[in-house]
Amino acid sequence: MRFDGFRHLLAHWAERQPDAPALRFGAQSCSFGELLHRVEQRSAQLRAEGNTCMGILSDGSLDCVIEIFAANAAGLQAVLLDEQLPEDVLRGLIRYADIDRLWGDEDLVQELTPALTGGTADGAGKLLFFTSGTTEQSKAVVLTDHSLCQSAWNGSQMLPLSREDTLLCLLPLGHVFGFVCGLLWGLSNGACVALGRGVRHYFDDCAFYSPTAVSVVPLLLEHLLRADALGPTLRTVLVGAGDCPAPLLAAAAARGLRISFGYGLTETSSGVAISTGGDPFAMDICPDDTVTLAPDGEILIEAPTCMMQGYYKRPDATAAVLQDGVLHTGDLGRFDQEGRLHILGRKKDVLVLPDGTKLYLPEYESEIAEALGIRDLAVTLRSGRPILLLHGEISPAEAVQKLRPLMARRPRGQQLTDVLVTNQPLPRTATGKIKRWELQQKVSVL
Numbered sequence: 001m002r003f004d005g006f007r008h009l010l011a012h013w014a015e016r017q018p019d020a021p022a023l024r025f026g027a028q029s030c031s032f033g034e035l036l037h038r039v040e041q042r043s044a045q046l047r048a049e050g051n052t053c054m055g056i057l058s059d060g061s062l063d064c065v066i067e068i069f070a071a072n073a074a075g076l077q078a079v080l081l082d083e084q085l086p087e088d089v090l091r092g093l094i095r096y097a098d099i100d101r102l103w104g105d106e107d108l109v110q111e112l113t114p115a116l117t118g119g120t121a122d123g124a125g126k127l128l129f130f131t132s133g134t135t136e137q138s139k140a141v142v143l144t145d146h147s148l149c150q151s152a153w154n155g156s157q158m159l160p161l162s163r164e165d166t167l168l169c170l171l172p173l174g175h176v177f178g179f180v181c182g183l184l185w186g187l188s189n190g191a192c193v194a195l196g197r198g199v200r201h202y203f204d205d206c207a208f209y210s211p212t213a214v215s216v217v218p219l220l221l222e223h224l225l226r227a228d229a230l231g232p233t234l235r236t237v238l239v240g241a242g243d244c245p246a247p248l249l250a251a252a253a254a255r256g257l258r259i260s261f262g263y264g265l266t267e268t269s270s271g272v273a274i275s276t277g278g279d280p281f282a283m284d285i286c287p288d289d290t291v292t293l294a295p296d297g298e299i300l301i302e303a304p305t306c307m308m309q310g311y312y313k314r315p316d317a318t319a320a321v322l323q324d325g326v327l328h329t330g331d332l333g334r335f336d337q338e339g340r341l342h343i344l345g346r347k348k349d350v351l352v353l354p355d356g357t358k359l360y361l362p363e364y365e366s367e368i369a370e371a372l373g374i375r376d377l378a379v380t381l382r383s384g385r386p387i388l389l390l391h392g393e394i395s396p397a398e399a400v401q402k403l404r405p406l407m408a409r410r411p412r413g414q415q416l417t418d419v420l421v422t423n424q425p426l427p428r429t430a431t432g433k434i435k436r437w438e439l440q441q442k443v444s445v446l
Contacts, residue, residue, distance in 0.1 A: 002153045003188060005145035006069050010036040013190050020163065022187060024209065025062035025195040032190075035066070042070035049101070052076060052119035055094055057083035057104025058174040060195055065183065067103045068127075068173070072145050076101075077123025079140070080130075080174040083108060091115040097128055097140055097312060128312055129176045131266050140312035141266045143176070150305035151269035152184035154286040158274040159238060159260055161189040161213060166233075168211035170196040170220060177241040180270035181215040181262065185238075206231035213237070218244035219432035222375070225251055238262055239280070240271070242432050245366060249280045263343055267327055269306040273341045282340035291341060293333060298347060301327040348436065351381055353413050359386060364414075371406050372399060376426055378434045379416070382443050387418040389439065391425050 003009040010032065013022065018033030030038070046054070054071040058064055058080055071078040079097045081090060083104055090112055094102070100119035102109045127148065128140040161167060167186030171178030186193040194209035196202070202220070205211075206229055213236040216224065221239055224230055225248070230237075237252055240262035253259045261280040264271035272291065273283035285291050290302040302325055310318035321328045332344040344360070351359040361379055368388065369375050377390035390399065396419040407415045427435040 001188070003149040005149055006039075006072050007145075009149060009184075009188055010039060010069065013187070017163065017190060020190070021192040023062050023065060023193050023195060024166075026197050028062050030062060035069075038066050039069045039073060042066055043073035046070055046074035046076060051101040052121070053079065053097065053099045053101070053117075053123050055079045055081050055097065055099035055102045056174075057081050057090075057102065057108060058172060059083055059104065060169070060173055060198070062195060064103075064173065065195070071103075072125060072127065075124040077120055077126045077128065079128040080179070082130075082172060082174045087111060093130070093140075098123070126309070129174070129179070129266050139314055139317055141176075142309040142312050143266075143269050144309070147269040147306050147308070148176075148180055148184060149188065150288065151180050151264075151271060152188040154288045154306060155181065155185060155262070155271040155274060156189055157287050158271075158276055158284060159185075159236070161186060161191045161236075163190040165189070165191040165213055166194055166209060166211045167191055168194045168196065168205060168209055168214040170202060170205065171215055171217065171241075175241070176266045176270045177215070177217075177262075177264065181238055181240065185215070186213075203227045203229040205229075206234060215240065217241045217432045218248060219375075219428075221252060222248055230255065230257065236260070238274075240264065244280075245369075246281070253280075263331075263341065265301075265327070265329060267308045267321070267329075268301060268303045269308070272301055272303065275340075277340075279340075281342055282336060282338070283342070284340055291333075293335070294328070296347075297332045297334065297344065299329045299331045299333045299341075299343075301329060303327070351379070351386060353384070353386070359414050367406055368403065372402055378426055378436070378439055380436065380439055380443050382418070385417040386414065387420065387443070388416050389420045389422060389426060389443070391422050394421065396421055 013032040014036040019031050021029050022032040022035045023030045054076045056067055056078060068078055079099055094115040095117055098117050098120040100116050102112060125144055127143045129143060131139050131141060169182035171182040173179050183193055194211055196205050210233040212233055215238045218239060236258045238260050249259050259280050261275045262271050263273045263283055271286055272289050273285050275283045288305045292300045294300055330347050332347055334342050345362040349361040353359060365379055369377060374390055374392040379386050379388055399419045427438045429435060
């Protein structure tokens with residue numbers, strides 16, 4: 001069913017199956033009827049307190065979900081924050097988003113309280129999610145409970161769940177993929193959502209909750225497969241928010257799992273296209289969306305029910321990507337003969353070399369990762385030439401030796417000129433994407 005917003009969704013299922021489990025978090029369980037009651041009770045408290053913008057330090061707990069729904073019901077602007085970010089970064093985000101109240105870990109809230117501002121006059125009902133920031137500093141995307149619920153409906157038309165399903169939510173709720181595909185996807189279908197108990201329990205949550213469906217980013221899927229942590233009750237795996245190597249999807253499919261790959265953006269309230277057939281990379285467009293390709297292959301999206309209102313306090317950045325209702329994504333794609341969408345990479349994931357040739361990083365890095373048996377790596381430019389940065393138990397000389405056959409097949413201008421090994425993981429977003437802008441900043445001072 002298509003819901004107008006969070007209140008409509010919760011009231012619908014509270015009326016039809018009040019005693020059915022809506023959320024589980026460890027030993028805690030909350031029915032749909034109880035969830036609606038707790039949200040309404042909390043929203044009344046928030047209204048009485050008179051704040052206008054709630055910053056939620058998302059920890060993925062049951063109380064966190066209730067706080068998000070309650071803040072929205074109370075007419076507050078809700079800003080989803082990653083509590084794992086450094087405190088100085090969080091202070092900057094708090095000031096930028098006009099937050100005048102915080103929810104989360106008490107000690108962290110106390111540390112961050114001096115950064116609170118006077119609130120906002122026009123943020124009622126808005127939800128702000130920060131972009132993953134792979135190529136530049138993150139921007140706050142303005143969404144609504146309506147656009148998020150439309151996105152959940154959109155995806156459910158492609159990949160439905162039933163009331164008997166249990167969806168395991170392992171992804172951060174502060175990322176729109178986690179919020180929509182880890183939470184709203186289940187609740188909008190009347191299914192139970194099992195909230196992951198944190199990083200320490202990634203490998204035993206499947207055994208603990210016995211889910212039938214889960215949403216993951218590629219890096220998490222790799223870890224779960226390696227640990228043999230995908231339990232026997234699991235039937236459906238939705239992978240999104242990043243490039244995923246074909247062998248990884250094949251390994252999951254070999255276990256008898258239904259593997260779907262999804263493509264979406266924070267700006268479109270999550271999913272735009274999902275694969276439902278044999279080829280996980282061949283995606284059908286969700287019913288509310290229209291996708292076309294620019295002459296250079298850039299993916300252009302019209303998503304009237306799910307589109308963002310804009311970037312918060314960034315009209316210039318909004319106008320640069322959203323033109324006459326069409327989102328210029330910066331992603332490259334192609335359609336196959338059946339009209340299914342294939343993602344080729346980011347326009348900014350293409351390095352333009354001094355001789356004018358282009359180096360497509362997803363393909364190039366995948367070949368390097370396969371040759372080295374290492375996934376935590378990235379290619380960037382230094383003095384106009386490609387170099388490799390990697391994190392792993394290998395020396396630069398050993399890496400160069402292993403890469404000789406691969407480099408020999410590449411034009412001279414595309415061959416690596418240096419290999420740098422670090423003892424620290426490469427900078428990544430919450431969904432596992434390389435922060436290329438941050439990587440380039442590090443390389444520029446080496």
